[in-house]
Amino acid sequence: xxxxKLLREDPEYVIRKLAVKHFDAREIVTRINELDxxxxxxxxxxxxxxxxxxxxxxxxxxxxxxxxxxxxxxxxKEVSALKEQSKALEEKSQTNNSELNSLIVLxxxxxxxxxxxxxxxxxxxxxxxxxxxxxxxxxxxxHWELARNLDIxxxxxxxxxxxxxxxxxxxxxxxxxxxxxxxxxxxxxxxGYLEVEPPVMINEASGFGTGQLPDKEGQMYHATLxxxxxxxxxxxxxxxxxxxxxxxNDDFPVKMTAYTPCFRREAGSYGKDVRGLNRLHQFDKVExxxxxxxxNSYAALDDxxxxxxxxxxxxxxxxxxxxxCGGDLSFTSAITYDFEVYSAAQGRWLxxxxxxxxESYQANRLKLRYRDADGKMQLAHTLNGSSLALPRVVxxxxxxxxxxxxxxxxxxxxxxxxFDVI
RNA sequence: GGUGAGAUGGGUGAGUGGCUGAAACCAGCAGUUUGCUAAACUGCCGUACGGGAUUACCGUACCGGGGGUUCGAAUCCCCCUCUCACCGCCA
Numbered sequence: 001x002x003x004x005k006l007l008r009e010d011p012e013y014v015i016r017k018l019a020v021k022h023f024d025a026r027e028i029v030t031r032i033n034e035l036d037x038x039x040x041x042x043x044x045x046x047x048x049x050x051x052x053x054x055x056x057x058x059x060x061x062x063x064x065x066x067x068x069x070x071x072x073x074x075x076x077k078e079v080s081a082l083k084e085q086s087k088a089l090e091e092k093s094q095t096n097n098s099e100l101n102s103l104i105v106l107x108x109x110x111x112x113x114x115x116x117x118x119x120x121x122x123x124x125x126x127x128x129x130x131x132x133x134x135x136x137x138x139x140x141x142x143h144w145e146l147a148r149n150l151d152i153x154x155x156x157x158x159x160x161x162x163x164x165x166x167x168x169x170x171x172x173x174x175x176x177x178x179x180x181x182x183x184x185x186x187x188x189x190x191x192g193y194l195e196v197e198p199p200v201m202i203n204e205a206s207g208f209g210t211g212q213l214p215d216k217e218g219q220m221y222h223a224t225l226x227x228x229x230x231x232x233x234x235x236x237x238x239x240x241x242x243x244x245x246x247x248x249n250d251d252f253p254v255k256m257t258a259y260t261p262c263f264r265r266e267a268g269s270y271g272k273d274v275r276g277l278n279r280l281h282q283f284d285k286v287e288x289x290x291x292x293x294x295x296n297s298y299a300a301l302d303d304x305x306x307x308x309x310x311x312x313x314x315x316x317x318x319x320x321x322x323x324x325c326g327g328d329l330s331f332t333s334a335i336t337y338d339f340e341v342y343s344a345a346q347g348r349w350l351x352x353x354x355x356x357x358x359e360s361y362q363a364n365r366l367k368l369r370y371r372d373a374d375g376k377m378q379l380a381h382t383l384n385g386s387s388l389a390l391p392r393v394v395x396x397x398x399x400x401x402x403x404x405x406x407x408x409x410x411x412x413x414x415x416x417x418x419f420d421v422i
Numbered sequence: 423g424g425u426g427a428g429a430u431g432g433g434u435g436a437g438u439g440g441c442u443g444a445a446a447c448c449a450g451c452a453g454u455u456u457g458c459u460a461a462a463c464u465g466c467c468g469u470a471c472g473g474g475a476u477u478a479c480c481g482u483a484c485c486g487g488g489g490g491u492u493c494g495a496a497u498c499c500c501c502c503u504c505u506c507a508c509c510g511c512c513a
Contacts, residue, residue: 043472047482054482057494061440064493076493083493246432246469375451377469 001364002107003379007032017110020117020326028103035100042093049086053079105215108331109361112298115335118325124338129320130313133342134400140345141405143398144276147173149405150422153394155276165266165274165281172422176397176409177284179416180390181259184286187311188387193257193288198237200260201228206240209366211332221263230263234287235384239362242291247370247380253300254291257387259284277391278350285389290382291368294360297381301357304385305337308353311388314412317396318342320349334359341392345399350392355385 007014011029018025056079063072116125147153152173158166169177189195207213207229212220221230231237238258247254262285266274273279288307292300305321312319324336339353360379363369368380401408407422414420 040472043482047472050483051481053493057492058440060493064440072493079493 001105001361002110003360003364004032004036004104007104007107008036014107014110018108020111020115021108021329022119022327023108025107028106032100032103032107035096035103038096039093039100042089042096046086046089046093049082049089053082053086056082109334109358111326111329112334112357112359114323115329116323116325119327120325121328123325124322124328125325127321127323127337128309129318130309131316131318133318134344136344136399136402140399140402142276142345143343143395146398146402146405146407147276150407152176152422153277163281165279167277167280172417172419175417175419176394176413176422177390179413179418180388180393181284181286183413183416184311184388185257185259188257188286188288188307191255191307193255196238196241196256196258198231198234198241198258198260200231200237200263202231202236202240203228206236206243209240209243210236210362211365212236215331218267219265221265231260232264233262233285233386234258234260235289238287238289239291239366239382239384242368242380243366245368246377247291247368249371249373251370252291252293252296252380254289256289257286258289259286261285262389277395280391283389283391286387287384288387289384291363292381292383293370293372294378294381297357297359297383300381300383301335301337301355304355304383304387308339308355308385308387312339312341312352314410315393315397316410317393317400318344319352330356332358332361334361339386339388341396341400343392343396343399345402346395350396352392352396353386353388356383358382358384 002014007029011033015025015029056075060072060075063069063075116123118124141149144153144155147155150172152169152171154168154170155164157168158164161168185195201223204213204227207217207220212229212232216232220232222228223230237260238256241256242254261282263282264280266279266281277283288304290300290304309319309321319339319341322338322340324333324338329336333356336354336356338351339355340349340351342348343350359381362382363379366382368382369377370380372378397410398407401410409417409420409422
């Protein structure tokens with residue numbers, strides 16, 4: 001959520017920057033500023049009215065104490081007109097403010113200056129690539145066939161138990177999942193991220209805090225009996241740890257990492273995009289979350305990118321890092337870098353991580369603030385990134401490391417898997 | 423699932439209609455004292471919004487959330503949410 005202060009002080013800046021996201025904000029911003037003007041005028045008026053009532057009330061109290069009943073009764077009559085007036089003002093400002101609130105959440109976050117122009121994913125900018133794309137030859141199989149042949153991932157069994165998009169990992173496949181999760185968590189904690197294990201269901205307030213609610217309600221599984229949502233990402237419970245928190249100036253940086261299964265309804269997805277592990281309703285992911293002072297958040301972002309890159313590099317998977325263009329940037333993000341690995345048998349790049357700076361956009365919703373060196377209250381900046389999401393890592397791992405129908409496990413994972421080959 | 427108790431500032435916790443934005447203590451901050459530490463003493467010590475000469479200062483709201491009674495509500499009434507304890511069930 002953008003702040004009213006910014007919208008009031010520099011509406012043209014907001015409009016200009018949101019155009020990078022292909023969002024035409026002029027009408028909304030203009031209306032918001034009208035409503036904000038009304039809000040302030042109405043409050044000034046209402047406050048004055050209430051102040052008079054308060055003064056009279058305490059006068060009555062004093063008169064009653066002195067036993068001057070008639071005088072008190074006389075003064076009481078004055079109040080009723082004031083009460084009506086304040087009631088009317090209150091209704092007016094309520095109507096006004098609820099329109100204001102419903103409009104301000106429609107504005108996406110402002111992209112930062114580094115965000116390139118562009119309409120869609122074709123316009124994303126490749127900032128770096130690494131590791132070699134393997135030459136697999138004509139017999140290379142896609143991961144869903146490898147997984148079936150080796151009996152390590154059973155998609156049909158998942159359909160029986162739950163439905164499409166809920167695979168069952170078996171044997172070395174299950175062990176590989178566990179190995180990857182532990183490996184990622186270890187690397188993250190070594191880099192100073194505090195490991196947390198949060199609930200995988202969240203309440204409405206948490207969903208609102210990080211922006212999943214109300215906009216993306218349809219993307220989450222909803223346990224209606226208790227009104228809980230299954231987490232679409234660990235970002236939600238972990239960032240919400242700091243909802244309604246006021247940090248001290250010396251409490252930074254806050255670095256956390258968490259493994260959770262993630263649940264996404266992915267309504268509207270179909271076709272080859274969802275084949276095999278490419279897109280699932282339940283998948284495993286290790287997330288990193290940071291809370292930073294504004295002046296440090298971009299250095300923190302670079303640090304997170306380098307961190308994630310180190311992990312991908314150590315797995316030996318061919319990767320590239322993209323800076324998302326304005327048109328491809330998510331609603332809440334100020335800047336996002338996507339990590340993709342090359343799926344050799346499918347001949348396509350698969351997104352395995354998304355590292356973003358939300359600046360104060362989430363913090364404003366979360367009421368996540370800190371007291372700066374001067375003791376002034378400021379909004380903190382929030383950042384997060386996948387480190388990493390498992391399914392597509394596994395897909396690439398299987399495909400890129402296949403040899404004679406078997407999979408060669410990368411060196412770095414072997415202490416975790418306990419085997420070299422599947 | 424049953425029964426009971428409760429929700430007050432960073433924490434503990436007082437407060438059953440006006441003198442309470444809220445005692446006291448703890449924590450925190452600043453200062454005095456002190457060879458250092460400790461102790462003692464003094465002062466400060468919630469948030470949001472609005473006004474404003476934009477440090478000051480003033481106003482309003484907020485004691486889980488919403489509504490009501492009243493000139494006046496943390497306090498009385500109604501609804502909701504959540505927490506805790508005990509019983510039942512249970513990994």
